[in-house]
Amino acid sequence: MNDRQSYRVRMTGISKRYNTIQTLDDVSLTLKPGEVLGLVGDNGAGKSTLSKVLSGAVIPDSGSIEIDGKAVAFASPADSRAARVEMVYQDLSLCDSVDVAGNLFLGREPRRKMLGMPFLDKPRMHGQAREMLDRLGIVIADTRLKVENLSGGQRQSIAIGRAASFDPSVLIMDEPTAALAVAEVEAVLDLIRTVSARGVSVILITHRLQDLFLVCDRIQVMYEGRNVAERQIEDTSIEEVVNLIVGRKFSARSAGRGQDNGVQA
Incomplete structure (x- = not known):
């Protein structure tokens, strides 16, 4: 198996502009089978837009996507589902009644x-x-x-369970532990572990940085629509992740500096 075929997902040169706003600028992302990737960054960094490109909800202006070494082009979420890519959105899209x-x-x-x-x-x-x-x-x-009678954690589990029941090879989760109690967070993290142990590749978008170190194999940091850094989880810390998220902002303000103070992509 060559390197290209070893990746479940390979996104290369993904760009997206809305009028004058460059939401994504030459972004790349790779994901291996069964891997949990934490996708992090400040608000407006481009995390959700990138995930929506992979889920077929957003069509990029340029770039390429490969699933299991095969080039794909998604014009709708139905196209991505056909390629076994599922996304659980933050609003869950459940029917309470x-x-x-x-x-x-x-x-x-x-x-x-x-x-x-x-x-x-x-x-x-x-x-x-x-x-x-x-x-x-x-x-x-x-x-x-009725779903309206369930707790926040149970509702999140139902949304994830529904996506997992489609037998996906890739599962994208947008802030799955936001606004949950501690016990409910652990239940959702256990569910992520269960799904990834079955070989499903997971992209976890979260602002709860502590969660990254409980379930992720690797993290990718974005800033203003670009890749800033990538780290294996065992080679980094919460402090470094915070610095990677905000450090580029501060280093960019340094007059006459053409580097990122040690922050490398």
């Missing part, structure tokens, strides 16, 4: 025919929902509970 099983199978509910007419197969749906939750280690007592 629908139960757990209904949210897990939203848009692809199992059906059976009676007198030639298709009907929702609720017993089968709830049975498969229970198997799905158990397989991922998600603790929810009853799949008939």
Whole structure:
């Protein structure tokens, strides 16, 4: 297997401009099978836009994407799903008035025919929902509970579980632990570990830098739409990550300086 084929994802030279704002400028990203990559940066750094390019929600102006060594071009989220790329957005996109099983199978509910007419197969749906939750280690007592009655951590787990149930090879998570209690954060991190242990490649976008050191193999730092740095998690610290996120800003203000004070991409 050559180097190109060893990557689950290879994004090269990705650029995106909105009018006068250069959101992404020649950005690259690689991801190996089963790897958890922490994608970090300040607000407006381009993290979400880059992830939306990979999920098919944003079409880049230039650049290339390869999945398992094969060139792809995504014009919509349906295209990325066909390539087994799933994204869990920060707003979760759950239906509060629908139960757990209904949210897990939203848009692809199992059906059976009676007198030639298709009907929702609720017993089968709830049975498969229970198997799905158990397989991922998600603790929810009853799949008939309405999502509006679940805690924030349980809701996040349902959103991740739904994406994982599509059998993705790549799972992108945008701030999955934001606004969660400590115990709920740990449950979501456990879910990330479970998914990656099954060979799914994960991109984790988060401002909770401590989470990076609990689940990530590697981090990539962005600043104003560009790659700033990349580190193996065992070779860095929270202090360095903070400096990488903000250091470029300060070094750029140094008059006559053409370097980043030791911060290297």
